[in-house]
Amino acid sequence: MRINNLCKKLITTLHCNTRSRCCVMSWSLLGCILLLHLYSIIQQKHEEGVEFQFNVNHPHPLSHFHELQQVEKENFQIPPPNKKRLHQSKSITPLVDEFLDEHSPLRHVVFFPDKTSAVDPMKSKGNDSYYYYPGRVWLDTDGNPIQAHGGGILFDENSNTYYWYGEYKDGLTYFAHKNKGPARVDIIGVGCYSSKDLWTWKKEGIVLAAEKTNKTHDLHKSNVLERPKVIYNKKTKKYVMWMHIDSANYAKASVGIALSDTPIGPFEYLGSRRPHGYQSRDMTIFKDEDNVAYLIYSSEQNNVMHIGPLTEDYLNVTSVMTRIFVGQRREAPAMFKHKGTYYMVTSGCTGWAPNEALVHTSESILGTWETIGNPCVGGNKMFRVSTFLAQSTFVLPLTKFPGLFIFMADRWNPSELRDSRYVWLPLIVDGSDDQALEYGFGYTLWPRVSIYWHKKWKLPMGWNTFK
Numbered sequence: 001m002r003i004n005n006l007c008k009k010l011i012t013t014l015h016c017n018t019r020s021r022c023c024v025m026s027w028s029l030l031g032c033i034l035l036l037h038l039y040s041i042i043q044q045k046h047e048e049g050v051e052f053q054f055n056v057n058h059p060h061p062l063s064h065f066h067e068l069q070q071v072e073k074e075n076f077q078i079p080p081p082n083k084k085r086l087h088q089s090k091s092i093t094p095l096v097d098e099f100l101d102e103h104s105p106l107r108h109v110v111f112f113p114d115k116t117s118a119v120d121p122m123k124s125k126g127n128d129s130y131y132y133y134p135g136r137v138w139l140d141t142d143g144n145p146i147q148a149h150g151g152g153i154l155f156d157e158n159s160n161t162y163y164w165y166g167e168y169k170d171g172l173t174y175f176a177h178k179n180k181g182p183a184r185v186d187i188i189g190v191g192c193y194s195s196k197d198l199w200t201w202k203k204e205g206i207v208l209a210a211e212k213t214n215k216t217h218d219l220h221k222s223n224v225l226e227r228p229k230v231i232y233n234k235k236t237k238k239y240v241m242w243m244h245i246d247s248a249n250y251a252k253a254s255v256g257i258a259l260s261d262t263p264i265g266p267f268e269y270l271g272s273r274r275p276h277g278y279q280s281r282d283m284t285i286f287k288d289e290d291n292v293a294y295l296i297y298s299s300e301q302n303n304v305m306h307i308g309p310l311t312e313d314y315l316n317v318t319s320v321m322t323r324i325f326v327g328q329r330r331e332a333p334a335m336f337k338h339k340g341t342y343y344m345v346t347s348g349c350t351g352w353a354p355n356e357a358l359v360h361t362s363e364s365i366l367g368t369w370e371t372i373g374n375p376c377v378g379g380n381k382m383f384r385v386s387t388f389l390a391q392s393t394f395v396l397p398l399t400k401f402p403g404l405f406i407f408m409a410d411r412w413n414p415s416e417l418r419d420s421r422y423v424w425l426p427l428i429v430d431g432s433d434d435q436a437l438e439y440g441f442g443y444t445l446w447p448r449v450s451i452y453w454h455k456k457w458k459l460p461m462g463w464n465t466f467k
């Protein structure tokens, strides 16, 4: 309406010599006004969008998430860098330099709080029960630190139990090659813990053990076994484990497969291979709603991620494979799905040192994948660009609350790998349902994926459907 009136006014007040010139001028002016008007609407909507995205107090339609979405700051001071560190620094922030410094005064206060502050579900009472404290030592039901690094969780529908599998790293940290390459511990095996509440974990034992004598065996203790993940095959009724298998210098770059009749093993090791004939280092597996499972792995010297479906028995890959994030050098993939859309959190490649997480998304699992950005919210800026000093390993959906996930990450301790810590935080997908898509210009507007920093937090009441 406003525009129509304006145009009428313009046309009648214009003094033209000829009718046609008048027409051309007035239409051009009208065109300009329309463009300006359109621009101001887009600008306004854009600002509204930005305001929405960063207004963390905006209540989620499900108020259960509200508390988890509160932004929590971290206020610790970083000491001034020492001279040696100034020259050596290659990392992304002074916080990461500080983190990697074994003598940092923050080491036992912020990064690796000592055992006196351990989370002990067997001794916690009343108000402190069920709280996650990212970065603190976490004890199992026997009172020992949980050893399930680079891990993943299987929810076993047969027993209504969660199983957490990960690297059992309880050995000495040393360098395989005279202080060169990444620090390592000998393979001990894959640790497995069970829980009904995702907080109290009972050790089920080492479900796939290292080979102590045969030096040519993949699982010989001098090799590398990382990031084990287990899924259940409904057809074969077998539990299938995939893991990163490597030589001490990471040249073998393969995946290993193991099989068991029960979630608590023992798993039978079936061997390793290079999937699709390519190198495979950091990896994960993902079972889709239609029971098709996929292998996702860092390949081509970590320059490219590969993704492809597994065979029906989950014991091999098929010939189908897509190359994604080409040239982006991503690793530590953790895949999840929400409302039919696929998401993946990945890290950069900086050994055991933390770096910035990115979230990628796609409407179809084999792509096209788009990178939507850093999901970390809260803490402080250095915390956010270093994934709260941790690296992604798994994202666990909480089916009772669609959109709420547990982001599982490892805070590696390169000088004492067995003392690496778990950083579990709420990951929430929200945003686009109540945002207009009309200004997308043909591009999809992805929902916002956020991982919220909390010193302590717990899952919302009623998350547990089977308890």
Ligand code: DGJ
Pocket: 150, 182, 183, 226, 227, 282, 331, 332, 350, 351, 352, 391
């Ligand atoms: C980063 C990977 O994500 C870890 O799983 C491990 O392989 C380290 N690199 C070794 O430096």
